[in-house]
Amino acid sequence: MLRGNQSHMTEFLLLGLTNDPKQQAWLFASFLVMYLVNVIGNLVIIAAIWGDAHLHTPMYFFLSNLSLVDICFTTVIVPQMLVNLLAQRKTILFAQCLAQMYFFVAFGITDSFLLAAMAIDRYVAICNPLRYTTTMSPRRCHLMVTASWVVSHLHSLAHTVLMGRLSFCGPNVIHHFFCDVQPLLTLSCSDTSVNELLAFTEGSFVIMSPFIFIVVSYVYITRAVLRAPSGGGRYKVFSTCGSHLMVVALFYGTIISVYIRPSSTYSVTKDRVVTVIYTVVTPMLNPFIYSLRNKDMKWALRKLIRKTE
Known part of the structure; x- marks a missing residue:
């Protein structure tokens, strides 16, 4: 697949975010801190969920998988970016470039499918509570997660195979950080x-x-909540769903602005900044969004901290 391309282009030069040594120094420190917060925060979320039997429910099963994907998603991008911020020669081999693209696309799409699975879970729990146990059975939840991974990787494989068949015989400078x-x-x-x-x-x-699944699910959820007679019940539902909606807004707001449009409108400067938000910032914020707004997660985190003391 790569033979024809490698005779023309064996490596690419990643320009990154800036060429200014002073800016590279504080960017390195900033992204290193955000990456560590992301990895540690999401690992804590996973440990808290799997260490508390009360959180062995579909919603937290999907959340633990989302945290795992968030770790993988940023690990594909940030370590290479940190190396390039310190290196004099900011190159990446053609095969490594394709591998990075493959995993970036695969984990990004897995993220979106898991967010949809979480929305469907909330819809069933709120709109069809009597059928929740049978509808969101462990087997069905595992099938949803497995399908998310399989479809995402098949889509990414198609992108990678088609990219590998192209010829790269001109400039090898990528105006991006990955x-x-x-x-x-x-x-x-x-x-x-x-x-x-x-x-x-x-x-x-x-x-x-x-x-679309997320939007439709929340339309039905909102309608069901507004019909509920109890104001306290409404607040509890909106509080439970609020964390998920914040993550969806951050993730899709940036993704759609970059990818759902013709390639002729691609802007290096603008899209590079937006890409930083959904590759680094959003995965870092997810653990805080879910833990600070969720009483069950707070309780599980306290239990986890007591166990480690």
């Missing part, structure tokens, strides 16, 4: 129409389908 689909397409000297068609059609489908 190997993303659009920056690579702009460097190809062969016809990229099939790649762009896949990115815009099937790519839009795998990104927007979960988003």
Whole structure:
């Protein structure tokens, strides 16, 4: 798959976020701290969920998987970015670039499917509580998570195979801090129409389908909550769903602005900043959003801290 390309291009130069040594120093420190907070925070969430039997429910099962994917998602991007911020020669081999793109796309889409699974779980719990146990059975939850991983990796594999068939014979400078689909397409000297068609059609489908499920689920949830006679019950439901909605807004607000549009409108400066938000900032904030707004998570975290003392 790579033989034809490697005769033309064996490596790419990642320009990153800045060439200013002073800015690179504080960016390195900032991203290192955010990465560590992300990894440690999400590992704590996973440990708290699996260490408390009361949290062995579908909602927290999906949340623990989301935390795992968030760790993988940022690990694909940030370590390489940190190395490049310190290195004099900011290069990445062609094969490594394709591998980074593959896992970035796969974990990003898995994230979106898991957010949709969490929305469906909340819909069933609030709108059909009597059928919740049978509808969201452990077997069905495991199937939903497995399907999320399989579909995401198949979609990413299609992108990677098509990218590997392109020729890269011109400039090898990527105006980005990692190997993303659009920056690579702009460097190809062969016809990229099939790649762009896949990115815009099937790519839009795998990104927007979960988003549509989320929107529809919350329309029904909102309608059911507004019909509830108890004001306290309304507050509890909105409080439970609020964390999930905040994560969805952060994730999809940035993803859609970058990917659901023609490649001709791609802007290096603008999209690089937005990409930092959903690759680094959002995964870092997720543990805080879910733990600070959730009484069950707070209780589980206290139990985890007491066990470690």
